[in-house]
Amino acid sequence: MAKRLPDRPLRPATHLVRGGQMRSGFDETAEALFLTSGFVYDSAEQAEATFLGTEQHYQYSRFGNPTVTMLEDRLALLEGAEACRLTATGMAAVHAALLSHLKTGDRVVASRALFGSCHWIVSTLLPRYGIRAEFVDGGDLDQWKAALATPANLVLLETPSNPMLDMVDLAAVSDLAHAAGAVVVVDNVFATPLLQKPLQFGADVIVYSLTKHMDGQGRVLGGAVLGRKKWVDEVLQPFVRNTGPALSPFNAWIILKGLETLHLRLPAMCRSAAAIADFLAERSEVARVLYPFRADHPQQGLAKAQMAAGGSLVTFEVKGGKDAAFRFMNALGIVDVSNNLGDSKSLATHPATTTHMRVGAEERAKLGITDGTIRLSVGLEDVADLIDDLSAALDSLAPAPVPTRRVAPPVEPIEEPPVLAAPEPGTESAAKPKRSRTRTEPKAPAAETPSLLEFAAILPDAPRRKH
Numbered sequence: 151m152a153k154r155l156p157d158r159p160l161r162p163a164t165h166l167v168r169g170g171q172m173r174s175g176f177d178e179t180a181e182a183l184f185l186t187s188g189f190v191y192d193s194a195e196q197a198e199a200t201f202l203g204t205e206q207h208y209q210y211s212r213f214g215n216p217t218v219t220m221l222e223d224r225l226a227l228l229e230g231a232e233a234c235r236l237t238a239t240g241m242a243a244v245h246a247a248l249l250s251h252l253k254t255g256d257r258v259v260a261s262r263a264l265f266g267s268c269h270w271i272v273s274t275l276l277p278r279y280g281i282r283a284e285f286v287d288g289g290d291l292d293q294w295k296a297a298l299a300t301p302a303n304l305v306l307l308e309t310p311s312n313p314m315l316d317m318v319d320l321a322a323v324s325d326l327a328h329a330a331g332a333v334v335v336v337d338n339v340f341a342t343p344l345l346q347k348p349l350q351f352g353a354d355v356i357v358y359s360l361t362k363h364m365d366g367q368g369r370v371l372g373g374a375v376l377g378r379k380k381w382v383d384e385v386l387q388p389f390v391r392n393t394g395p396a397l398s399p400f401n402a403w404i405i406l407k408g409l410e411t412l413h414l415r416l417p418a419m420c421r422s423a424a425a426i427a428d429f430l431a432e433r434s435e436v437a438r439v440l441y442p443f444r445a446d447h448p449q450q451g452l453a454k455a456q457m458a459a460g461g462s463l464v465t466f467e468v469k470g471g472k473d474a475a476f477r478f479m480n481a482l483g484i485v486d487v488s489n490n491l492g493d494s495k496s497l498a499t500h501p502a503t504t505t506h507m508r509v510g511a512e513e514r515a516k517l518g519i520t521d522g523t524i525r526l527s528v529g530l531e532d533v534a535d536l537i538d539d540l541s542a543a544l545d546s547l548a549p550a551p552v553p554t555r556r557v558a559p560p561v562e563p564i565e566e567p568p569v570l571a572a573p574e575p576g577t578e579s580a581a582k583p584k585r586s587r588t589r590t591e592p593k594a595p596a597a598e599t600p601s602l603l604e605f606a607a608i609l610p611d612a613p614r615r616k617h
């Protein structure tokens with residue numbers, strides 16, 4: 151039976167733990183996993199009525215499943231959206247949101263700074279169906295104005311963007327898009343609904359890869375599309391029902407359990423990310439650091455107006471290009487080399503050779519992705535250990551000392567070579583040579599990052615559109 155939560159507004163942490171839960175007749179505590187592909191009917195008449203839509207009954211897990219419904223309702227409550235549909239991956243969510251809405255002859259305007267596969271859908275797939283696409287620099291409102299002076303059907307953007315953490319002004323672009331006749335689709339993966347709620351700034355549709363912070367423990371893939379009920383029921387649902395990108399109930403169940411700790415995990419990750427950004431900015435091996443809440447981020451003001459904290463990702467550039475970036479990544483002892491993000495394990499990515507390899511060198515140059523660029527997804531390890539790890543890997547970039555030629559002193563001939571006794575275990579000379587690495591206590595982050603409690607207090611009132 152559906153648990154009736156109180157009618158008064160509840161806070162995000164409560165939605166994350168309780169939202170959407172439906173209890174079966176067995177009164178289980180945890181959300182039940184309905185691992186079933188289909189459902190049965192009391193009678194042929196009930197089956198007919200279900201297909202006619204005159205009776206509400208689950209039919210088939212490609213169309214809907216109770217465990218999946220619980221996650222859809224939880225995410226809709228968290229986002230403040232009227233409706234949600236889930237997909238097997240984040241890319242299936244982006245694909246479904248775009249292809250369900252668009253038709254031949256339509257026009258799309260997108261920010262250039264998109265995740266590689268989203269960029270491919272817009273630049274390569276849509277034109278195959280006669281859908282024209284135009285890219286703009288997402289941070290440049292004049293480019294948006296120029297592109298949206300011509301009628302358009304859909305705007306796609308990502309803020310903060312992957313991997314350069316560029317911001318797009320959600321309210322201004324939504325206004326321009328609506329005036330041009332376009333719906334605004336926002337990929338909110340980097341911010342999560344705890345840090346940024348694009349619907350409050352005028353966006354229409356939000357897409358997520360649930361694979362990232364929502365699962366948060368590197369286990370399963372998933373995607374979500376959220377928006378108005380009419381659009382979800384009439385535009386999106388027929389598309390997903392008939393094309394079949396359905397989320398597995400098992401994955402939905404894992405993500406439901408992942409969400410229960412998102413409000414505890416994310417503030418800790420954001421605090422560590424801010425401290426790491428400040429640490430990296432002090433290092434001579436690092437050419438530049440990008441973190442949305444740091445004073446040197448070119449769009450810090452916009453980031454603070456739209457987001458509750460700076461996020462769990464830090465992007466930086468090591469001096470010395472690809473060679474230095476690879477040496478740095480290979481020297482990491484705790485942080486893993488991976489192309490994923492939002493995990494409890496810290497992960498380092500070299501976008502130019504992985505996530506953004508296929509967008510091409512010219513487009514990467516426009517995006518500011520250099521061969522020395524590294525994207526760091528900060529996890530839940532102790533931040534002092536992470537800083538030690540990064541510090542040691544940066545130390546390893548120091549050029550090897552040039553050997554100086556010395557004239558060897560004359561050697562006194564010795565009759566018998568001395569025999570050195572094996573050192574006692576535990577003595578100074580038995581110890582392995584230590585890597586020169588300085589343990590660095592994390593400084594209080596210069597980028598303002600709320601404490602856990604402050605963060606929880608901000609969440610219900612995350613930045614909103616002012617008008």
Ligand SMILES: Cc1ncc(COP(=O)(O)O)c(C=O)c1O
Nearest residue numbers: 239240241265312339359361372
């Ligand atoms: C910003 C962004 N959008 C979409 C996706 C696609 O998500 P998925 O891998 O779950 O398909 C990713 C994946 O890295 C991403 O970073």
